[in-house]
Amino acid sequence: MIPREWTKALAAVATLSFLLGLSPPVLAAPAGLPKNPLFALKCGICHRPQKDGRVRRLESMRKSPEGWERSIQRMERLQRVKLQPGEREALVKLLCQSLTLAPAESRKVFYALAGKDPREEIPPGKEKLKEACTRCHSYATIAAQRRTREEWLKLKSLHLSLYPALVYQLREIDWPMVADEILKSLAKTFPFETPEWKAWKKRPAQSSAGRLAGSWRVIGSQPGRGSYVGSLELKPSGDGDYEVKRTVLYEGGQEESWTGKGTLYGGYALRAYFSTSEGRTKGTFSFFPGGKTMEGSWLCMDKLYLAGDEIGHRWGTGEAKVLSLSPGALKQGSSHVHLALQGIHLPTSPRPADLHLGPGIAISKILKASPGQLVVEVEVQGNAPIGERHVTVGKASGKGILVVYDRVDYLQVVPEFGLARVGGQANPAKAEQFEAIAYNRGPDGTPHTRDDLRLGPVKAHWSVEEYFYSPEDRDVEYVGKIDQNGLFLPSAEGPNPQRPFKTNNVGNVWVVATYRPDGTDQELKAKAFLLVTVQLFLQETMN
Amino acid sequence: MKKRISTRLLGIVLGGAWALFLPLSGLAQAGQEWIYITTLPNKIVVLDGEKDEIVREIPLRGTPYYLTATRDGRKVFVITGRRQYIDIIDAEQGKVVDSITLSQEKSKARFYGLAASPEGDRLYINVLTSREELDELVAEPPYVAMVDLKTKKVVGTIPVPYGIGALFPLSQGPQVYAFGRDLYTLDPVQRKIVRTTGLAHPQIGGEGPMNALPFWTHYVKDGLFSSPYVEGGDPVTHAPKIGLLLFDTVNGKLDKIELGPPIPIFSAVVSPDRQTAYGVFTQLTVVDLKEKRITKAVPLQASYYTLDVSSNGKKLYISGAAPEVVVMDAGSFQVLKTIPLPGNTFDLRVIPREF
Amino acid sequence: MKHVKAINLRAQALEARAKGELPDIYALQMQLPMSCSTVFDPGWEVDGMFGLAGLCQPMENDLYGCSADCWWPAQVPDELVNYPGWSDQCSAAVRDWQKIKFIQGGP
Incomplete structure (x- = not known):
């Protein structure tokens, strides 16, 4: 955030100084952050060390790899930082060496890091946070950060500067005042220093990056397709990167084999990209301390309804x-x-x-x-x-x-609240995969109680019914179609001249599953609410 | 209409219709007033108030937001340039003749709400500033700037809370009223808020907090300013209600009318005779201000942000959002004309031509 | 903040839902900007009552009202600060919506 000409001049000085092995204050490798020429050149001009050697701002916050990626993208967008291919990833890797979440902290927001719809549980007592923050972004966006108090408090100014209209949009609250209150509270909930972080900082040195190498037993499931088992092979390819081979066999008998390149951030967070027959697929893996177990999630970025969750155990370590x-x-x-x-x-x-x-x-x-x-x-x-x-x-x-x-007592359609987005022409559509889950009433004999037994997904008949909202909106005719595997495919975006106001193919409907358990003449039925809403025009790395 | 028209074909049809209204050379016959509509990507389209035809397109430096004018209509002010500029239009010449910005290299001053003084010598602007430091962005406290239009210098500032969307200098008296989450009375001499009338903070027992978005409210003439509000609900039923705020820019008196359960009203305007209020969104809602009740709901073909009334009260001009302006008879509520415009629209004002 | 809660139609709807059907979930966030909309201020993806009838019709009419003012910065590129000029190629969205660019992350 300094004049452009200074930036150029300082960049030249930085390069020269690095080549000469000089380290004037501006260019000194930040304490904690390893000395790095790319950082010095691209970030160090504005992000300088303080008296205590810590780089102001940066070394007062910790973020997920996705969080740092977004910050760097913002610097590229607004501060004219020019990066070559691969440099953004290199900077994220560098920052995550000493300024990321501890594995235990990351686990709580794993769903969001993996790019899933955050159907979130916002902790009780956080009503103000819900009013002031999570209308625009997920709770995980907050919970995936750790900051010093000073850094939390700066977020008010950042938001008012980047998004000045927010005080008008969220006008039913006094946003600046509420923000102060919330940020003070977040400084206590998510401080920079935490016991989890202290413990993780003592982890083995980066040289043991290859310690996750080897073969992992993987067990997982994909909504709409069922469970699978298989393996994940990790082969170190230098500098914390891995070649990743993932082979799984679905319960229906189909095998899938993907190979891709993975990068390990912060010693435990692996992000791998695969080219599959369905499109570019991101794998998000988190290895637990000890290097024996992991959790993973994958998402096809071209077809967002294709996703799965899995766990992994490393062969040759741990118990049976x-x-x-x-x-x-x-x-x-x-x-x-x-x-x-x-x-x-x-x-x-x-x-x-x-x-x-x-x-x-x-x-x-x-x-x-x-x-x-x-x-x-x-x-x-x-x-x-x-x-x-x-x-x-x-x-x-x-x-x-x-x-x-002994028998299937009832069905449940999941997700209970579905969200699809029209699209497919200029913007990506978002389909929604539903599943009908069969339940037994459980040992207590009463259905819908805690001891009910989840029997798993069943093959149901699927249909879409009108959800009464506004008279004669006839949403069912316009919003899209559901197939007999429970996949709702929304209609195209754009105004529809056949609808009143030429409105879009949006609406709210019921998604209905009917199922007749084998050997019975009883028909079970369950339904879920589906909102088919407008397309996104922007998709940030993580929300 | 049941017959399906492809959107592409629709585009061609509308585009063709638009071509018929491309700028005419010179001015149409002088009307009593002009209708200014801010449209994307970067222009103001001007309708003649008599023939309801496009007479001008005035290019601007960027996307225009909201506009106002001096009371004689000679100067028109429009917020543009990512809210960091006010382009000043000479209505007679039909072009931008000057501009105002308070941004500097390291500080971006954005404008939310503006009004010209009754004498036309001063602009009041609500300003939100963000300052760039080496490694952070710092939002500075908001203020209302008083800008002398001759020198374009800020002659004074008044600190205000966040959230102000509209400013009303009273025609009788020195005060300027600022609408935000509450209604603030500003004293330009003492340069401070001298009174706060609660909207978000209700002052009458049993009333819920009110929530209004006074963006489409940059009035030119004296009269009744109106904005819809949603009231959070009374303490017993908690049911939300919608109503109209009415603010008299002559004497500063604030009133409100409850209309009942929420209905689609995005912004509202009052007829010059102060008898009728019109609310607009996906329908036109007509409110009898004496009876204090809705007398008519007229369906519209799309949703619109805003509308204004001709000075004789006989015509309504409806636009904002959709790339068109609808001219409607204020007696029969028949659509007289729908004029396609080159881009999506933001604001529309009927501006007198008293020069 | 009882008085705020009352205005917040969507939050109310959510809370009612949460109480009845999903007792452990305080709010379903789902990347929806819940409770952004009031009746006269359309929300981006859902109106105050979990429907869409309260939104701008069609949404292309309102699109630049959102982008020009960073009204929904997580869903629509804001032209005020982050993505200036996004709408330049397509001034009348309802006619030329196919030309509107989708922005996938990145600078």
């Missing part, structure tokens, strides 16, 4: 575990059921007696056994008690991954 079962729900009285147990470090030559699935389930045969998977045949007695089962195979165990039920 049963991670998932397919099917995960067994009906009383079923016989000759082939049950696949997915896990890691499973015994390779188990006897039926080594498996325990709880009372009323007998293991008749072991069909396949490998360290990652065990396939068995089971018989479920007609009087096997309904409820959740604790599964063990030798020393390996898994909780909450198997239930026994």
Whole structure:
């Protein structure tokens, strides 16, 4: 934010000084931030060290890789910072070495970092924050930052400078006053120094970046397509980068194999990009301290309804575990059921007696056994008690991954509040993938209580019905269509001359699932609200 | 209309219609008033108030926002240039003759609300400033600037709260009223707020806070200023209500009319005889100010931000948002004309031609 | 801030929803700028009652009212500070909406 000509002159000095090995105050490598010529050249001219050696502002805040990326993009946009391809990523990597979230802090906002719709739980008592902040951006945008008090307080001025109309838009509150109040509170909730951060700072040096290398057992699910198992292979390619190979097998039998390039930020946050048959896909992975487990999420940036969540366990480390079962729900009285147990470090030559699935389930045969998977045949007695089962195979165990039920009692459509956006011509459309989840009433015999058993997604019949909002808006005719896999595809954007006011193909409707469980004549029905709204014209890295 | 017309075809049809109204050489016959409409990307389109035809297009430095004028209509002021400039138009010459900015290299001063003094010698502008420092942006406290139109110098400033959207210098008396979350009475001599009338902070027991957006309110003549408000609801039912604020720019008296449950009104205007108020959005809402009730709702073909009334009260000009202006008979509510405009629109004012 | 809450129609609707159907979720944010709209001030994606009838019709008419003033900076490029000139190629959005550029992150 200094005159352009100064910028050029200082850039020249910075380059020269770096080449000569000089470090005048302006160019000194920031304390904490490693000395870096790119930083000195592109950032260091305005972001200078203070007396204590810390770079003013920057070293008083910590952000996710996505958060730093947005900040750098803003500097490119507004401060005329010119970056060559790859330089933005290099700066994000540098900043994340010492100024990012601790893994435990990142975990709470992982959904947003992964680019998911933040269906957020805003903590109770934060009504003002909801009024003043989260109408425009997600709560995760806030919760993915740690700042000193001084830095939190500066956000008021930043917002009033960048978005001066906000005081008019949010006029039912006194925004400047409320902002002060909220920012003081955020300074306490999300301070720069935290116990999690102190602990993470003591992590092994960057030289052990290859420590995540190897093969990972992956278990996950994709709404609309079902669960999958597979592997993630990480091969270091230098400077914290990895070649990533991901191969998964869906429960329906289809295999997908992706290869891509990943960058590790802050020692635990891997961001990988894959070119898949559906389009460019971003993988967001977070490795937990210890390097034995991780959580991951992926999103096809060209088709935003294609997404999945997964967990990973590293081969060769950690204990034996049963991670998932397919099917995960067994009906009383079923016989000759082939049950696949997915896990890691499973015994390779188990006897039926080594498996325990709880009372009323007998293991008749072991069909396949490998360290990652065990396939068995089971018989479920007609009087096997309904409820959740604790599964063990030798020393390996898994909780909450198997239930026994007698019948499907009700359905639930998820998401309960769907959001789709018209598009497909000039702007991306956003489809919404719905699922019908079957439930059993649970051991207490009363449906819609805490002990209800989730039986998993079922193949339902899908339809869209009018949601009464305004008389004769006939939204159902215009907003789009749902397929028999629960995928709602919105109509195109733009004014529609057939509608009153030539209005857009937007509206609100019910999405209805009907399902008849096998062997019954009872039809179950459930519905969810779907808002089909206008397209986005801007999509920032993370919101 | 059931027949489907492709949007592309629609574009060609509208574009063709627009071509018929391209700038005429010279001026049409002098009317009593002109209608100024700010349109994208960077111009003001002027209609003659008698024939309701486009007589001028006045190019500006950038996207125009809101406009006002001196009371004789000789000078027209429009906020433009990313809100950092006021272009001054000489109405007779039909072009920009001067401009005002308070921005400097390291500080951006943006204008939200402006008004000319009754004498036409001074502009009042609400200013929001952002200063660039080496590594941060600093928002400075808002103020109302008093700018001498001869010298273009700021002759004084009055600190004000955030949120002011409209300014009204009283025709009788020195005060300037500023509409924001509340109504503030500014004293230009003492250079301070001398009185605050609560809108967001209700002053009458049992009333809820009011919420208004006074953007389409840059009046030129004396009269009743009107803006819709939403009231948060009374303490018993909490039901929201909509109504009209009425502010008399002659004597500074503020009144309001409750209209009931929310209906689509985006901005409003009062007829010169002070008998009728008109609200506009996806419909035209007609309010009898004596009866204090809605007497008519006229469906419109699109949504519009704003409207104004001819000085004889016989015609309504409806625009803002849609790239067109609708001329409507204020007696029969028949659409007299819909004139396509080159771009989306922001503001529309009927400006007298008393020179 | 009881008095503010009362104005906030969408928040009310949300809270009612939250109380009835989703007891643990205080607010469904979903990148919707919840409760931005009042009846006469259209919200970008949803009006005060979870519908769309209260919005500008069609939205292309209101698009530059949003962009010119950073009214919805997370959904529409703002031309006041961040993306000046975004609307220059298409002045009448309702006619030429196909020309409007989508901005994917980045500078």
